[in-house]
Amino acid sequence: MTNDAESSVDGSLLDHLIELRSRLLRAIAGLMLVFVGLLPFANRLYAWLAQPLLDKLPEGSTLIAVEVASPFFAPLKLAFFVALIATMPWLLYQLWAFVAPGLYRREKRLAMPLLASALLLFYAGCAFAFFLVLPVVFGFLTAVTPDGVAMMTDIHAYLNFVLVIFLAFGLSFELPVAMVILVLMGWVTPNQLRESRGYAIVGVFVVAAVVTPPDVVSQLMLAIPMCLLYEAGLIAARMLVPADGRAAEES
Structure with missing residues:
Protein backbone atom coordinates (compact mmCIF):
# COMPACT_ATOMS: atom_id res chain seq x y z
CA MET A 1 0.00 0.00 0.00
CA THR A 2 2.81 2.38 0.88
CA ASN A 3 4.60 1.73 -2.39
CA ASP A 4 1.36 2.23 -4.33
CA ALA A 5 0.69 5.54 -2.53
CA GLU A 6 4.22 6.77 -3.19
CA SER A 7 3.94 5.77 -6.84
CA SER A 8 0.62 7.60 -7.10
CA VAL A 9 2.13 10.76 -5.56
CA ASP A 10 5.18 10.56 -7.81
CA GLY A 11 2.97 10.08 -10.86
CA SER A 12 0.77 13.00 -9.92
CA ALA A 27 3.27 30.89 -23.31
CA ILE A 28 6.81 31.46 -24.58
CA ALA A 29 5.86 30.36 -28.09
CA GLY A 30 3.00 32.86 -28.22
CA LEU A 31 5.21 35.64 -26.88
CA MET A 32 8.01 34.95 -29.35
CA LEU A 33 5.58 34.69 -32.26
CA VAL A 34 4.21 38.17 -31.57
CA PHE A 35 7.72 39.50 -30.91
CA VAL A 36 9.02 38.22 -34.25
CA GLY A 37 5.97 39.65 -35.98
CA LEU A 38 6.68 43.09 -34.47
CA LEU A 39 10.36 43.18 -35.42
CA PRO A 40 9.79 44.69 -38.89
CA PHE A 41 7.82 47.50 -37.22
CA ALA A 42 10.25 48.13 -34.34
CA ASN A 43 11.50 51.46 -35.73
CA ARG A 44 7.94 52.65 -36.39
CA LEU A 45 6.97 51.71 -32.85
CA TYR A 46 9.86 53.72 -31.47
CA ALA A 47 9.01 56.72 -33.63
CA TRP A 48 5.44 56.55 -32.31
CA LEU A 49 6.68 56.28 -28.72
CA ALA A 50 9.04 59.24 -29.15
CA GLN A 51 6.35 61.53 -30.53
CA PRO A 52 5.21 62.96 -27.15
CA LEU A 53 8.73 64.29 -26.53
CA LEU A 54 9.35 65.41 -30.11
CA ASP A 55 6.13 67.42 -30.03
CA LYS A 56 7.50 69.46 -27.11
CA LEU A 57 11.01 70.00 -28.48
CA PRO A 58 11.88 72.94 -30.77
CA GLU A 59 11.23 72.32 -34.44
CA GLY A 60 14.00 70.30 -36.04
CA SER A 61 15.16 68.72 -32.75
CA THR A 62 15.69 64.97 -32.62
CA LEU A 63 16.74 62.28 -30.19
CA ILE A 64 20.34 61.11 -30.22
CA ALA A 65 22.10 57.76 -29.85
CA VAL A 66 25.07 57.98 -27.49
CA GLU A 67 25.99 54.31 -27.67
CA VAL A 68 26.90 52.71 -30.99
CA ALA A 69 24.39 49.86 -30.69
CA SER A 70 21.52 51.95 -29.28
CA PRO A 71 19.76 52.42 -32.65
CA PHE A 72 19.47 48.63 -32.84
CA PHE A 73 18.79 47.60 -29.24
CA ALA A 83 4.87 41.94 -27.45
CA LEU A 84 4.80 41.18 -23.72
CA ILE A 85 1.90 43.59 -23.14
CA ALA A 86 0.02 42.37 -26.22
CA THR A 87 0.30 38.69 -25.26
CA MET A 88 -0.57 39.24 -21.61
CA PRO A 89 -4.07 37.73 -22.08
CA TRP A 90 -2.50 34.62 -23.60
CA LEU A 91 0.08 34.37 -20.81
CA LEU A 92 -2.58 34.77 -18.13
CA TYR A 93 -4.73 32.15 -19.84
CA GLN A 94 -1.88 29.65 -19.67
CA LEU A 95 -1.43 30.43 -15.99
CA TRP A 96 -5.16 30.05 -15.42
CA ALA A 97 -5.30 26.74 -17.29
CA PHE A 98 -2.56 25.38 -15.03
CA VAL A 99 -3.96 26.46 -11.65
CA ALA A 100 -7.72 26.25 -12.37
CA PRO A 101 -8.07 22.46 -11.75
CA GLY A 102 -6.90 22.97 -8.17
CA LEU A 103 -9.33 25.77 -7.32
CA TYR A 104 -12.72 25.58 -5.65
CA ARG A 105 -15.86 26.65 -7.48
CA ARG A 106 -16.08 29.99 -5.65
CA GLU A 107 -12.41 30.70 -6.35
CA LYS A 108 -12.91 29.97 -10.04
CA ARG A 109 -15.96 32.23 -10.14
CA LEU A 110 -14.00 35.15 -8.65
CA ALA A 111 -10.62 34.59 -10.31
CA PHE A 122 -3.14 47.87 -16.45
CA TYR A 123 -3.90 48.73 -20.07
CA ALA A 124 -5.89 51.76 -18.92
CA GLY A 125 -2.97 52.92 -16.79
CA CYS A 126 -0.53 52.65 -19.69
CA ALA A 127 -2.90 54.48 -22.04
CA PHE A 128 -3.49 57.20 -19.44
CA ALA A 129 0.28 57.62 -19.05
CA PHE A 130 0.94 57.85 -22.79
CA PHE A 131 -1.87 60.11 -23.92
CA LEU A 132 -2.21 62.40 -20.89
CA VAL A 133 0.77 62.19 -18.55
CA LEU A 134 3.75 62.10 -20.92
CA PRO A 135 2.76 65.28 -22.83
CA VAL A 136 2.43 67.12 -19.51
CA VAL A 137 5.72 65.74 -18.17
CA PHE A 138 7.69 66.60 -21.30
CA GLY A 139 6.06 70.01 -21.50
CA PHE A 140 7.26 70.70 -17.96
CA LEU A 141 10.78 69.36 -18.57
CA THR A 142 11.26 71.35 -21.76
CA ALA A 143 9.87 74.49 -20.09
CA VAL A 144 12.40 74.33 -17.23
CA THR A 145 15.39 73.72 -19.51
CA PRO A 146 17.86 76.59 -18.92
CA ASP A 147 18.56 79.04 -21.73
CA GLY A 148 21.49 78.01 -23.87
CA VAL A 149 20.98 74.33 -23.11
CA ALA A 150 19.82 72.04 -25.90
CA MET A 151 17.69 69.13 -24.68
CA MET A 152 19.21 66.18 -26.56
CA THR A 153 17.93 62.92 -25.08
CA ASP A 154 19.51 59.54 -25.75
CA ILE A 155 17.05 57.08 -27.29
CA HIS A 156 17.86 54.34 -24.77
CA ALA A 157 17.52 56.66 -21.78
CA TYR A 158 14.22 57.94 -23.15
CA LEU A 159 12.91 54.40 -23.59
CA ASN A 160 13.83 53.46 -20.02
CA PHE A 161 12.15 56.60 -18.69
CA VAL A 162 8.91 55.96 -20.58
CA LEU A 163 8.79 52.28 -19.64
CA VAL A 180 -10.62 43.21 -3.37
CA ILE A 181 -8.05 40.41 -3.05
CA LEU A 182 -7.09 41.55 0.46
CA VAL A 183 -10.75 41.58 1.50
CA LEU A 184 -11.47 38.17 -0.03
CA MET A 185 -8.45 36.69 1.76
CA GLY A 186 -9.75 38.07 5.04
CA TRP A 187 -6.73 40.24 5.77
CA VAL A 188 -8.79 43.43 5.95
CA THR A 189 -12.48 44.32 5.96
CA VAL A 202 -1.54 60.37 2.20
CA GLY A 203 0.15 57.20 0.94
CA VAL A 204 -1.18 57.81 -2.57
CA PHE A 205 0.34 61.28 -2.69
CA VAL A 206 3.66 59.94 -1.36
CA VAL A 207 3.71 57.26 -4.08
CA ALA A 208 2.81 59.86 -6.72
CA ALA A 209 5.64 62.11 -5.56
CA VAL A 210 8.14 59.25 -5.79
CA VAL A 211 7.23 57.73 -9.17
CA THR A 212 6.50 60.91 -11.14
CA PRO A 213 8.81 63.75 -12.19
CA PRO A 214 9.13 66.66 -9.74
CA ASP A 215 6.19 68.74 -10.94
CA VAL A 216 2.85 69.17 -9.23
CA VAL A 217 0.73 68.54 -12.32
CA SER A 218 2.06 65.04 -13.04
CA GLN A 219 1.84 64.13 -9.35
CA LEU A 220 -1.81 65.15 -9.28
CA MET A 221 -2.44 63.23 -12.52
CA LEU A 222 -1.41 60.06 -10.70
CA ALA A 223 -2.73 60.84 -7.22
CA ILE A 224 -6.26 61.86 -8.22
CA PRO A 225 -6.99 58.71 -10.32
CA MET A 226 -5.55 56.54 -7.53
CA CYS A 227 -7.87 58.19 -5.00
CA LEU A 228 -10.83 57.51 -7.30
CA LEU A 229 -9.64 53.94 -7.80
CA TYR A 230 -9.43 53.51 -4.05
CA GLU A 231 -13.08 54.45 -3.78
CA ALA A 232 -13.91 52.05 -6.63
CA GLY A 233 -12.02 49.26 -4.86
CA LEU A 234 -13.90 50.02 -1.66
CA ILE A 235 -17.25 49.74 -3.45
CA ALA A 236 -16.20 46.49 -5.16
CA ALA A 237 -15.01 45.04 -1.86
CA ARG A 238 -18.34 45.84 -0.23
CA MET A 239 -20.17 44.13 -3.07
CA LEU A 240 -18.04 40.99 -3.07
CA VAL A 241 -17.62 40.41 0.65
CA PRO A 242 -19.67 37.35 1.71
CA ALA A 243 -22.98 38.07 3.40
CA ASP A 244 -21.97 36.28 6.62
CA GLY A 245 -18.71 38.22 6.70
CA ARG A 246 -20.62 41.49 6.26
CA ALA A 247 -22.95 40.63 9.12
CA ALA A 248 -20.06 39.75 11.40
CA GLU A 249 -18.28 42.94 10.41
CA GLU A 250 -21.32 45.10 11.25
CA SER A 251 -21.84 43.35 14.59
Whole structure:
Protein backbone atom coordinates (compact mmCIF):
# COMPACT_ATOMS: atom_id res chain seq x y z
CA MET A 1 0.00 0.00 0.00
CA THR A 2 2.81 2.38 0.88
CA ASN A 3 4.60 1.73 -2.39
CA ASP A 4 1.36 2.23 -4.33
CA ALA A 5 0.69 5.54 -2.53
CA GLU A 6 4.22 6.77 -3.19
CA SER A 7 3.94 5.77 -6.84
CA SER A 8 0.62 7.60 -7.10
CA VAL A 9 2.13 10.76 -5.56
CA ASP A 10 5.18 10.56 -7.81
CA GLY A 11 2.97 10.08 -10.86
CA SER A 12 0.77 13.00 -9.92
CA LEU A 13 3.80 15.24 -9.38
CA LEU A 14 5.25 14.16 -12.72
CA ASP A 15 1.95 14.95 -14.44
CA HIS A 16 1.93 18.43 -12.90
CA LEU A 17 5.49 19.06 -14.02
CA ILE A 18 4.68 17.94 -17.55
CA GLU A 19 1.61 20.19 -17.59
CA LEU A 20 3.68 23.10 -16.27
CA ARG A 21 6.29 22.59 -18.97
CA SER A 22 3.59 22.44 -21.63
CA ARG A 23 1.99 25.70 -20.43
CA LEU A 24 5.35 27.46 -20.23
CA LEU A 25 6.28 26.38 -23.75
CA ARG A 26 2.93 27.58 -25.10
CA ALA A 27 3.27 30.89 -23.31
CA ILE A 28 6.81 31.46 -24.58
CA ALA A 29 5.86 30.36 -28.09
CA GLY A 30 3.00 32.86 -28.22
CA LEU A 31 5.21 35.64 -26.88
CA MET A 32 8.01 34.95 -29.35
CA LEU A 33 5.58 34.69 -32.26
CA VAL A 34 4.21 38.17 -31.57
CA PHE A 35 7.72 39.50 -30.91
CA VAL A 36 9.02 38.22 -34.25
CA GLY A 37 5.97 39.65 -35.98
CA LEU A 38 6.68 43.09 -34.47
CA LEU A 39 10.36 43.18 -35.42
CA PRO A 40 9.79 44.69 -38.89
CA PHE A 41 7.82 47.50 -37.22
CA ALA A 42 10.25 48.13 -34.34
CA ASN A 43 11.50 51.46 -35.73
CA ARG A 44 7.94 52.65 -36.39
CA LEU A 45 6.97 51.71 -32.85
CA TYR A 46 9.86 53.72 -31.47
CA ALA A 47 9.01 56.72 -33.63
CA TRP A 48 5.44 56.55 -32.31
CA LEU A 49 6.68 56.28 -28.72
CA ALA A 50 9.04 59.24 -29.15
CA GLN A 51 6.35 61.53 -30.53
CA PRO A 52 5.21 62.96 -27.15
CA LEU A 53 8.73 64.29 -26.53
CA LEU A 54 9.35 65.41 -30.11
CA ASP A 55 6.13 67.42 -30.03
CA LYS A 56 7.50 69.46 -27.11
CA LEU A 57 11.01 70.00 -28.48
CA PRO A 58 11.88 72.94 -30.77
CA GLU A 59 11.23 72.32 -34.44
CA GLY A 60 14.00 70.30 -36.04
CA SER A 61 15.16 68.72 -32.75
CA THR A 62 15.69 64.97 -32.62
CA LEU A 63 16.74 62.28 -30.19
CA ILE A 64 20.34 61.11 -30.22
CA ALA A 65 22.10 57.76 -29.85
CA VAL A 66 25.07 57.98 -27.49
CA GLU A 67 25.99 54.31 -27.67
CA VAL A 68 26.90 52.71 -30.99
CA ALA A 69 24.39 49.86 -30.69
CA SER A 70 21.52 51.95 -29.28
CA PRO A 71 19.76 52.42 -32.65
CA PHE A 72 19.47 48.63 -32.84
CA PHE A 73 18.79 47.60 -29.24
CA ALA A 74 16.36 50.36 -28.24
CA PRO A 75 13.69 49.50 -30.88
CA LEU A 76 14.32 45.81 -30.20
CA LYS A 77 13.68 46.30 -26.49
CA LEU A 78 10.54 48.27 -27.22
CA ALA A 79 9.23 45.57 -29.57
CA PHE A 80 9.71 42.95 -26.86
CA PHE A 81 7.88 45.13 -24.30
CA VAL A 82 4.97 45.67 -26.70
CA ALA A 83 4.87 41.94 -27.45
CA LEU A 84 4.80 41.18 -23.72
CA ILE A 85 1.90 43.59 -23.14
CA ALA A 86 0.02 42.37 -26.22
CA THR A 87 0.30 38.69 -25.26
CA MET A 88 -0.57 39.24 -21.61
CA PRO A 89 -4.07 37.73 -22.08
CA TRP A 90 -2.50 34.62 -23.60
CA LEU A 91 0.08 34.37 -20.81
CA LEU A 92 -2.58 34.77 -18.13
CA TYR A 93 -4.73 32.15 -19.84
CA GLN A 94 -1.88 29.65 -19.67
CA LEU A 95 -1.43 30.43 -15.99
CA TRP A 96 -5.16 30.05 -15.42
CA ALA A 97 -5.30 26.74 -17.29
CA PHE A 98 -2.56 25.38 -15.03
CA VAL A 99 -3.96 26.46 -11.65
CA ALA A 100 -7.72 26.25 -12.37
CA PRO A 101 -8.07 22.46 -11.75
CA GLY A 102 -6.90 22.97 -8.17
CA LEU A 103 -9.33 25.77 -7.32
CA TYR A 104 -12.72 25.58 -5.65
CA ARG A 105 -15.86 26.65 -7.48
CA ARG A 106 -16.08 29.99 -5.65
CA GLU A 107 -12.41 30.70 -6.35
CA LYS A 108 -12.91 29.97 -10.04
CA ARG A 109 -15.96 32.23 -10.14
CA LEU A 110 -14.00 35.15 -8.65
CA ALA A 111 -10.62 34.59 -10.31
CA MET A 112 -11.67 35.28 -13.89
CA PRO A 113 -13.28 38.70 -13.21
CA LEU A 114 -10.28 39.68 -11.11
CA LEU A 115 -7.81 38.68 -13.82
CA ALA A 116 -9.80 40.46 -16.51
CA SER A 117 -10.14 43.57 -14.36
CA ALA A 118 -6.43 43.59 -13.55
CA LEU A 119 -5.57 43.31 -17.24
CA LEU A 120 -7.94 46.09 -18.31
CA LEU A 121 -6.78 48.38 -15.50
CA PHE A 122 -3.14 47.87 -16.45
CA TYR A 123 -3.90 48.73 -20.07
CA ALA A 124 -5.89 51.76 -18.92
CA GLY A 125 -2.97 52.92 -16.79
CA CYS A 126 -0.53 52.65 -19.69
CA ALA A 127 -2.90 54.48 -22.04
CA PHE A 128 -3.49 57.20 -19.44
CA ALA A 129 0.28 57.62 -19.05
CA PHE A 130 0.94 57.85 -22.79
CA PHE A 131 -1.87 60.11 -23.92
CA LEU A 132 -2.21 62.40 -20.89
CA VAL A 133 0.77 62.19 -18.55
CA LEU A 134 3.75 62.10 -20.92
CA PRO A 135 2.76 65.28 -22.83
CA VAL A 136 2.43 67.12 -19.51
CA VAL A 137 5.72 65.74 -18.17
CA PHE A 138 7.69 66.60 -21.30
CA GLY A 139 6.06 70.01 -21.50
CA PHE A 140 7.26 70.70 -17.96
CA LEU A 141 10.78 69.36 -18.57
CA THR A 142 11.26 71.35 -21.76
CA ALA A 143 9.87 74.49 -20.09
CA VAL A 144 12.40 74.33 -17.23
CA THR A 145 15.39 73.72 -19.51
CA PRO A 146 17.86 76.59 -18.92
CA ASP A 147 18.56 79.04 -21.73
CA GLY A 148 21.49 78.01 -23.87
CA VAL A 149 20.98 74.33 -23.11
CA ALA A 150 19.82 72.04 -25.90
CA MET A 151 17.69 69.13 -24.68
CA MET A 152 19.21 66.18 -26.56
CA THR A 153 17.93 62.92 -25.08
CA ASP A 154 19.51 59.54 -25.75
CA ILE A 155 17.05 57.08 -27.29
CA HIS A 156 17.86 54.34 -24.77
CA ALA A 157 17.52 56.66 -21.78
CA TYR A 158 14.22 57.94 -23.15
CA LEU A 159 12.91 54.40 -23.59
CA ASN A 160 13.83 53.46 -20.02
CA PHE A 161 12.15 56.60 -18.69
CA VAL A 162 8.91 55.96 -20.58
CA LEU A 163 8.79 52.28 -19.64
CA VAL A 164 9.16 53.17 -15.96
CA ILE A 165 6.25 55.61 -16.31
CA PHE A 166 4.15 52.94 -18.02
CA LEU A 167 4.86 50.38 -15.30
CA ALA A 168 4.26 52.90 -12.52
CA PHE A 169 0.85 53.94 -13.85
CA GLY A 170 -0.13 50.45 -14.96
CA LEU A 171 0.62 48.94 -11.56
CA SER A 172 -0.90 51.90 -9.70
CA PHE A 173 -4.18 51.33 -11.54
CA GLU A 174 -4.28 47.81 -10.05
CA LEU A 175 -5.25 49.29 -6.66
CA PRO A 176 -8.94 48.19 -6.74
CA VAL A 177 -7.99 44.61 -7.60
CA ALA A 178 -5.44 44.52 -4.78
CA MET A 179 -8.05 45.82 -2.33
CA VAL A 180 -10.62 43.21 -3.37
CA ILE A 181 -8.05 40.41 -3.05
CA LEU A 182 -7.09 41.55 0.46
CA VAL A 183 -10.75 41.58 1.50
CA LEU A 184 -11.47 38.17 -0.03
CA MET A 185 -8.45 36.69 1.76
CA GLY A 186 -9.75 38.07 5.04
CA TRP A 187 -6.73 40.24 5.77
CA VAL A 188 -8.79 43.43 5.95
CA THR A 189 -12.48 44.32 5.96
CA PRO A 190 -14.31 46.98 3.93
CA ASN A 191 -14.91 48.95 7.13
CA GLN A 192 -11.19 48.96 7.87
CA LEU A 193 -10.48 50.19 4.36
CA ARG A 194 -13.07 52.93 4.74
CA GLU A 195 -11.70 54.01 8.10
CA SER A 196 -8.15 54.07 6.68
CA ARG A 197 -9.14 56.32 3.78
CA GLY A 198 -7.19 59.30 5.17
CA TYR A 199 -3.98 57.30 5.55
CA ALA A 200 -4.48 55.83 2.09
CA ILE A 201 -4.78 59.29 0.52
CA VAL A 202 -1.54 60.37 2.20
CA GLY A 203 0.15 57.20 0.94
CA VAL A 204 -1.18 57.81 -2.57
CA PHE A 205 0.34 61.28 -2.69
CA VAL A 206 3.66 59.94 -1.36
CA VAL A 207 3.71 57.26 -4.08
CA ALA A 208 2.81 59.86 -6.72
CA ALA A 209 5.64 62.11 -5.56
CA VAL A 210 8.14 59.25 -5.79
CA VAL A 211 7.23 57.73 -9.17
CA THR A 212 6.50 60.91 -11.14
CA PRO A 213 8.81 63.75 -12.19
CA PRO A 214 9.13 66.66 -9.74
CA ASP A 215 6.19 68.74 -10.94
CA VAL A 216 2.85 69.17 -9.23
CA VAL A 217 0.73 68.54 -12.32
CA SER A 218 2.06 65.04 -13.04
CA GLN A 219 1.84 64.13 -9.35
CA LEU A 220 -1.81 65.15 -9.28
CA MET A 221 -2.44 63.23 -12.52
CA LEU A 222 -1.41 60.06 -10.70
CA ALA A 223 -2.73 60.84 -7.22
CA ILE A 224 -6.26 61.86 -8.22
CA PRO A 225 -6.99 58.71 -10.32
CA MET A 226 -5.55 56.54 -7.53
CA CYS A 227 -7.87 58.19 -5.00
CA LEU A 228 -10.83 57.51 -7.30
CA LEU A 229 -9.64 53.94 -7.80
CA TYR A 230 -9.43 53.51 -4.05
CA GLU A 231 -13.08 54.45 -3.78
CA ALA A 232 -13.91 52.05 -6.63
CA GLY A 233 -12.02 49.26 -4.86
CA LEU A 234 -13.90 50.02 -1.66
CA ILE A 235 -17.25 49.74 -3.45
CA ALA A 236 -16.20 46.49 -5.16
CA ALA A 237 -15.01 45.04 -1.86
CA ARG A 238 -18.34 45.84 -0.23
CA MET A 239 -20.17 44.13 -3.07
CA LEU A 240 -18.04 40.99 -3.07
CA VAL A 241 -17.62 40.41 0.65
CA PRO A 242 -19.67 37.35 1.71
CA ALA A 243 -22.98 38.07 3.40
CA ASP A 244 -21.97 36.28 6.62
CA GLY A 245 -18.71 38.22 6.70
CA ARG A 246 -20.62 41.49 6.26
CA ALA A 247 -22.95 40.63 9.12
CA ALA A 248 -20.06 39.75 11.40
CA GLU A 249 -18.28 42.94 10.41
CA GLU A 250 -21.32 45.10 11.25
CA SER A 251 -21.84 43.35 14.59
